[in-house]
Amino acid sequence: MICPAIEILGPSDPATLDRRIEQLDSYDLAIFISPTAAEWCLKSILARREWPSDIAVAAVGQATARRLETMGFRDIISPEDQADSESLLKLSGMKKVAGKRIIIFRGEGGRELLADTLRKRGAEIDYAECYHRARPDSSNNTLPDILRQTNLSAITVTSSEGLVNLLEMAGSENLQQIASIPFFVLHERIAIAARNRGIHTVVTTKGSDSGLLDGMVKFFQS
Numbered sequence: 001m002i003c004p005a006i007e008i009l010g011p012s013d014p015a016t017l018d019r020r021i022e023q024l025d026s027y028d029l030a031i032f033i034s035p036t037a038a039e040w041c042l043k044s045i046l047a048r049r050e051w052p053s054d055i056a057v058a059a060v061g062q063a064t065a066r067r068l069e070t071m072g073f074r075d076i077i078s079p080e081d082q083a084d085s086e087s088l089l090k091l092s093g094m095k096k097v098a099g100k101r102i103i104i105f106r107g108e109g110g111r112e113l114l115a116d117t118l119r120k121r122g123a124e125i126d127y128a129e130c131y132h133r134a135r136p137d138s139s140n141n142t143l144p145d146i147l148r149q150t151n152l153s154a155i156t157v158t159s160s161e162g163l164v165n166l167l168e169m170a171g172s173e174n175l176q177q178i179a180s181i182p183f184f185v186l187h188e189r190i191a192i193a194a195r196n197r198g199i200h201t202v203v204t205t206k207g208s209d210s211g212l213l214d215g216m217v218k219f220f221q222s
Helices: 014-022 035-046 062-070 085-089 113-120 143-149 160-170 172-179 188-196 209-221
Strands: 007-009 029-032 056-059 101-107 124-134 155-157 183-185 202-204
Touching: 014 035, 014 124, 029 035, 035 062, 035 101, 035 124, 056 062, 085 113, 101 113, 113 124, 143 160, 143 172, 155 160, 160 172, 160 188, 183 188, 183 209, 188 202, 202 209
Parallel strands: 029 056, 029 101, 101 124, 155 183, 183 202
Antiparallel strands: 007 124
8 A cells, every 4th residue: 555654845945946957057966866856856957958968967876866767867876785875975986076066956954964975075065955845734644544444564664754754644543553563664764763763673675666575575474
């Protein structure tokens, strides 16, 4: 069953995003944080202009890289294993960035590790925030009904924000039930957040949809 725990909405500051898009030719590298960033940001960009041909492109993870490839991008800098900032920063293409201008496409908020590390390496960093995340409207919340009517064997969560929203959507009366269901998550940061909120069984898988599936198969086979 699919139960969205995050709703994607447009940017809170479209004027700043427009300025970043106008200045796109001045950047040496563009980094896309997620598949959602690739989709929403490129939609905003391509509605206004063509993508500059001489700007390098990087992606945090293979899912984001694949989304960019479907939009015509090639030679994308991206880690092969984990989909996180740490893995991207280890790549050789992200080491010698002194004097480079880098734009990071993302939603509003999020971790600062990537930008902070690249600044320490001598790069100039700007954010282009193309959307913001919100908890879905309560009138569309089907999670309490799902918990009442279905004997769930597993729950998958792909972000810490989604985890928080999911638990709030479940309602206090269902927290004991939901805490007893195994959670499968994409990163140890999410796993720590889940354990801190009382989830009994949390399994960290490889950072992809196939990783989640493989993790669940191995868990239930054992």
